[in-house]
Amino acid sequence: MRIRSLNPRLHSLARGTFLxxxxxxxxxxxxDFPHNRPTLFLAIPAVLAIVGTADTVRCxxxxxxxxxxxxxxxxxMDLMAVAxxxxxFLYPYAFWLAASH
Incomplete structure (x- = not known):
């Protein structure tokens, strides 16, 4: 049994939104949101969210x-999530925004 929504050749709103x-x-x-740790691992969810948005645009x-x-x-909704x-991803590197007086 194959799951149709997992086939990347077919258009699927559920797959893009889920991703x-x-x-x-x-x-x-x-x-770690309230503390905003800088980590490069956030690039993976960013790329996956962009791929999911592209999958939604295909529909x-x-x-x-x-x-x-x-x-x-x-x-x-996808664009707000990507933002x-x-x-x-970028806020922990913006030291000029978090400067204490």
Whole structure:
């Protein structure tokens, strides 16, 4: 028995969304959020979230429909998650933002 949503040749909203949300959870755990530890391991969830966003973009249809609108909302959610992951990744290196007086 094969699982259709795991086949990368087929379009799948579930696979892209799952990949982005799991990457966001992993980035949240890896960054140790309130303390914001700098770690290069956050590059892995960032790349996986971008791949998941690209997988969601593949599901776009050329004509407008409610499905097309739903995919558009999922793409916006993916972009917000990618922005959060990149914030977790880059913020510990921005010393000028965290300068104490």
């Amino acid at each position: 982005v949300l799991v990457s966001l959870a992993a980035a949240f755990l890896l960054s 776009m249809q050329p004509r407008w429909s409610f499905y097309h609108g739903g995919v558009l909302l999922l793409i916006y 959060m992951i990149l914030f977790f």
